[in-house]
Amino acid sequence: MQKGILAVACSIAVVIGIGTALGLGGPLVDRFLTDEADEAGGRGAEPQSVRTAGAERSEIVEQFSAVGNTRAIRSVDILARTAGVVTSFDIPGGTRVDAGYPLVQLDDRAERAALRQVQARLGDAQATADRTVELSDRNVAADASVDTAQADLDLVLAELDAAQVEVDDRTIVAPFAGTVGLTDIEIGARVEPTDVITTLDDLSQIEVIFNLPESLFLRVEAGQALQAVGTGSDRIFQGEVAIVGTRIDPVARFFEVRGLLDNPDGILTTGMLMNVDLTLETRDSVSVPELAIVNVGEESVVFVLADGEAQERAVRTGLLQDGSVEILDGLEDGESVIVTGLQAIEDGDPVEPEDTASDQEAVPAAEAAP
Numbered sequence: 001m002q003k004g005i006l007a008v009a010c011s012i013a014v015v016i017g018i019g020t021a022l023g024l025g026g027p028l029v030d031r032f033l034t035d036e037a038d039e040a041g042g043r044g045a046e047p048q049s050v051r052t053a054g055a056e057r058s059e060i061v062e063q064f065s066a067v068g069n070t071r072a073i074r075s076v077d078i079l080a081r082t083a084g085v086v087t088s089f090d091i092p093g094g095t096r097v098d099a100g101y102p103l104v105q106l107d108d109r110a111e112r113a114a115l116r117q118v119q120a121r122l123g124d125a126q127a128t129a130d131r132t133v134e135l136s137d138r139n140v141a142a143d144a145s146v147d148t149a150q151a152d153l154d155l156v157l158a159e160l161d162a163a164q165v166e167v168d169d170r171t172i173v174a175p176f177a178g179t180v181g182l183t184d185i186e187i188g189a190r191v192e193p194t195d196v197i198t199t200l201d202d203l204s205q206i207e208v209i210f211n212l213p214e215s216l217f218l219r220v221e222a223g224q225a226l227q228a229v230g231t232g233s234d235r236i237f238q239g240e241v242a243i244v245g246t247r248i249d250p251v252a253r254f255f256e257v258r259g260l261l262d263n264p265d266g267i268l269t270t271g272m273l274m275n276v277d278l279t280l281e282t283r284d285s286v287s288v289p290e291l292a293i294v295n296v297g298e299e300s301v302v303f304v305l306a307d308g309e310a311q312e313r314a315v316r317t318g319l320l321q322d323g324s325v326e327i328l329d330g331l332e333d334g335e336s337v338i339v340t341g342l343q344a345i346e347d348g349d350p351v352e353p354e355d356t357a358s359d360q361e362a363v364p365a366a367e368a369a370p
Contacts, residue, residue: 047350051340052305053289057333060319060326062281068210068228070272072201073260074176078103080191081169091183091198096266101174104185104197108170115163118156125149125156178202179266206261206268208239210276211254219280220244226259228274237261237268241278287324292337293317302331303338303345305353310338312347 084106091103132149174180181199191197208228212220224241238261245256259276261268293315294301300317303310318326331337336353338345345351 047308047352048341048345049354050305050310050338050345050351052336052353053292053339055286055288055327055331055333055335055337057284058287058324060283060285060287060321061279062283062319063277063279064212064216066210066212066276066278068208068259068274068276070261070268070270070274071207071209072178072203072270073205073207074178074202075270076175076200077196078172078174078198078200079196080104080106080172080193082106082166083190083192084108084170086185086187086189086191088187089183089185091180091185093180093182093198096179096203097174097177097200099174099176102171103174103180104172104191106170106172106191108167111163111166111170115160115167118160118163122153122156122160125153129153172197174200176200176202179269201270203263203266203269206237206263207242208259208261208274208276210257210259210274211252212257212278214248214253214255216280217248217255220257220278225279226276228259228261228276230268231273231275235267237263237274285318286327286331286333287321288327288331288337289339290320290323290325291339292342293325294342303342303347304331305336305338305351308350308352310345310347310349310351 087105087107089104097103129146129149129152132146135145178200179202181201183198185191185197208226220241222241222244226239226241228237228239229235239259241257242260243258245258248255257278259278288302292302294303299314301312301314304313305311313330315330316328318328320326338351
């Protein structure tokens with residue numbers, strides 16, 4: 001535009017000089033000045049062709065990422081309740097078993113013999129108590145004799161319960177349904193109550209444990225959705241927050257969160273490293289393509305297409321999601337923003353969308369066709 005003005009000015013100066021030298025005077029000069037001024041005025045800045053995009057409402061999901069470790073929802077070390085010698089075992093490592101499944105049998109011959117002795121005494125005690133009650137009813141036996149006989153019967157019943165426990169303790173069973181781990185025991189080996197025979201994990205659900213910064217403490221609660229991906233896999237596991245820790249580490253300034261993941265295929269197990277994405281909030285916001293944002297210092301602006309002009313608009317941005325930027329303030333749903341040529345555009349410059357410019361160029365070509 002400045003070059004055009006300069007060229008017109010030079011032309012006017014030359015014409016004035018020539019007209020004066022030839023004595024042609026005012027009419028020629030006046031006519032030239034009028035023509036040049038009209039031409040310069042008609043040559044306004046051409047509208048710049050730009051691409052635009054609409055500001056649209058979309059679902060914004062605010063997430064926080066962390067790294068966590070997995071743990072079975074229930075997990076125990078299988079121990080013997082009493083010392084004994086292994087007579088048989090069935091520990092199918094890596095296989096799921098039902099609650100009550102017999103894993104190990106210890107030698108229980110002495111305990112079963114003691115149980116039979118108590119059972120025999122129980123018969124005598126029961127018969128004595130019944131006979132004493134009958135005699136008491138006929139006023140043959142004193143009431144004190146009935147009480148004594150009943151006390152003896154109760155004592156034998158207690159001994160029976162204890163003998164049965166001793167027998168049951170020699171059979172080690174799965175306390176709940178789960179996946180059995182490995183074992184190193186052999187038949188004939190003696191085990192002590194402190195020896196870990198095997199492990200049992202309930203992997204129907206997996207607990208993922210991770211830490212979050214103190215700044216999020218008031219924003220995290222049970223029930224919030226999360227998803228996790230293993231470091232060696234691209235499969236996404238869905239879950240939710242189960243427990244939020246009640247204490248903040250005074251040194252590291254974080255708190256512990258425990259989430260539950262569904263594990264129907266039993267793919268996850270204890271001790272795995274997981275990348276966790278916790279959903280803090282889901283909201284409906286206006287968003288525009290990332291290309292529409294121009295950063296000027298600490299301020300963010302967009303250029304809105306309105307009445308054939310580029311209007312600069314300061315905006316307050318939020319999250320970046322899938323190539324779009326959330327607009328918290330400064331832009332309304334449905335407005336058109338410019339996404340190309342932003343380096344050469346200033347506030348108030350004439351612009352037109354590319355599709356409009358293409359239509360206008362196509363009209364003369366269509367009229368010229370025979």
